Amino acid sequence: MSKLHKQAKELLQAANKVYHYRRDVTSESRIQDLEHAVGEVDALIKKGASPAETGPLKAAMDRLDALLRKIGGKIYPKTFWSDNIEVILVAIIVVIGIRTFFFQPFIIPTNSMYPTYSGMNAVVYDQGADRPGALAKTLRLLTLGARHYDLVAQNSGNILIPVSQSSHGGAQILVEQVPAKKFFVLPTVKAKYTILVDGVPHTLTVPPDFGGQMQDIYEKVLSLKQGSLIRTPDVGTGYALDTGIKVKTGDSIVSFDITLGDALFVDRLSYHFVRPKAGDPFVFRTGEIKGIEGNPNTYVDKYYIKRIGGAGGETIEIRDGALLVDGAPRDEVEAFGRNANKEGEYDGYINHSPFFHARQAGFSGLSEGGSVVIPDDKFVALGDNSDSSLDSRYWGFVPEKAVIGKAIFIYYPFTKRWGVAE
Numbered sequence: 001m002s003k004l005h006k007q008a009k010e011l012l013q014a015a016n017k018v019y020h021y022r023r024d025v026t027s028e029s030r031i032q033d034l035e036h037a038v039g040e041v042d043a044l045i046k047k048g049a050s051p052a053e054t055g056p057l058k059a060a061m062d063r064l065d066a067l068l069r070k071i072g073g074k075i076y077p078k079t080f081w082s083d084n085i086e087v088i089l090v091a092i093i094v095v096i097g098i099r100t101f102f103f104q105p106f107i108i109p110t111n112s113m114y115p116t117y118s119g120m121n122a123v124v125y126d127q128g129a130d131r132p133g134a135l136a137k138t139l140r141l142l143t144l145g146a147r148h149y150d151l152v153a154q155n156s157g158n159i160l161i162p163v164s165q166s167s168h169g170g171a172q173i174l175v176e177q178v179p180a181k182k183f184f185v186l187p188t189v190k191a192k193y194t195i196l197v198d199g200v201p202h203t204l205t206v207p208p209d210f211g212g213q214m215q216d217i218y219e220k221v222l223s224l225k226q227g228s229l230i231r232t233p234d235v236g237t238g239y240a241l242d243t244g245i246k247v248k249t250g251d252s253i254v255s256f257d258i259t260l261g262d263a264l265f266v267d268r269l270s271y272h273f274v275r276p277k278a279g280d281p282f283v284f285r286t287g288e289i290k291g292i293e294g295n296p297n298t299y300v301d302k303y304y305i306k307r308i309g310g311a312g313g314e315t316i317e318i319r320d321g322a323l324l325v326d327g328a329p330r331d332e333v334e335a336f337g338r339n340a341n342k343e344g345e346y347d348g349y350i351n352h353s354p355f356f357h358a359r360q361a362g363f364s365g366l367s368e369g370g371s372v373v374i375p376d377d378k379f380v381a382l383g384d385n386s387d388s389s390l391d392s393r394y395w396g397f398v399p400e401k402a403v404i405g406k407a408i409f410i411y412y413p414f415t416k417r418w419g420v421a422e
Contacts, residue, residue: 004054008045008061012038015064018072026071037064102269106283108261108305109209112383115345116335116422119261120210124217131255144413145260149204153247157198160240171229173215195253196240210258221254263412264421268405279332280308281407281421284398291395306381306391310374317371321348335384350386366393
């Protein structure tokens with residue numbers, strides 16, 4: 001009897017939900033029928049009965065169920081969505097709230113902060129080396145976020161690499177931006193690279209932020225530096241590098257993994273109460289920073305992560321690889337000291353003469369022997385990997401209102417960097 005009573009109470013809860021959700025679209029006579037049917041079931045529950053006297057309660061429940069099916073719309077009978085939509089919506093609201101006000105996940109795409117944080121990197125498999133099997137691919141995907149790329153020759157022939165003319169007049173690997181889907185739904189773009197085998201195009205599509213490393217892969221696997229420029233009038237720009245390498249059908253042309261950049265949580269709350277300070281690894285939006293990606297006349301709205309090299313009111317300079325504030329070496333975090341000492345994979349901070357648009361933005365630059373006086377509402381953003389970081393040395397100050405939060409914890413992948421963010 002307790003099981004039947006439980007079912008009856010659940011039916012009454014469903015009826016109460018239908019009553020409140022569907023009352024304005026249900027006729028008054030139907031509402032009266034519903035109130036009567038609910039009262040009947042409720043009275044029988046309160047009355048109680050022996051197992052032999054369950055018939056009246058079952059009959060009343062059947063009548064209430066039949067009525068609810070007529071007027072319940074999408075609320076009744078229960079489906080996955082009708083039963084869980086409120087839970088799902090609440091969960092979404094909670095996640096959005098946490099992301100907006102407390103902790104935002106952020107994945108590092110590039111290696112401007114290496115070796116403190118890592119962006120996407122390639123693990124290249126040499127020609128003839130064993131390729132990872134299905135189990136190895138799965139394990140590397142779960143632990144490192146590694147995705148495998150293997151370009152297999154569809155035919156036999158000589159390998160050519162289509163090229164385009166660089167801004168400096170030389171040849172660079174031809175790359176095309178193509179539309180793609182993120183999570184199968186969200187529109188995005190990817191970088192497409194083409195390799196010719198006896199004139200037949202073979203293509204690879206990789207994340208756009210990884211594109212800069214394709215040159216290194218080609219040089220390692222395809223001896224790109226040794227290639228000679230030839231005409232290919234029907235493909236790309238009409239020019240390609242002849243690698244001199246021949247493959248047979250089924251051979252692997254290039255095989256590599258792309259490991260995921262460090263995924264970390266950004267604390268969006270603390271900076272509402274405490275001002276960002278030098279040494280903090282911070283995330284900021286670039287929408288109001290002119291020339292953020294090299295073009296002095298454009299704005300690009302993205303999220304960047306760098307380290308605060310200086311805050312408002314300070315005078316900073318770079319000398320012999322060290323970052324100095326008011327003439328003394330910075331020492332707030334270990335990355336400053338490691339760069340100053342050129343320790344391990346830290347190569348030291350590098351002086352750069354400012355680009356024109358950086359000077360126009362009020363940034364005097366960190367050229368040799370120069371210094372920067374930072375305005376009160378601005379920050380200087382520097383990458384720990386100074387040689388590969390497009391940062392304040394190029395495009396100027398980060399306005400305080402652009403700051404999103406402080407990196408606090410690397411939660412994936414599971415490498416030696418996992419844990420509290422430095």
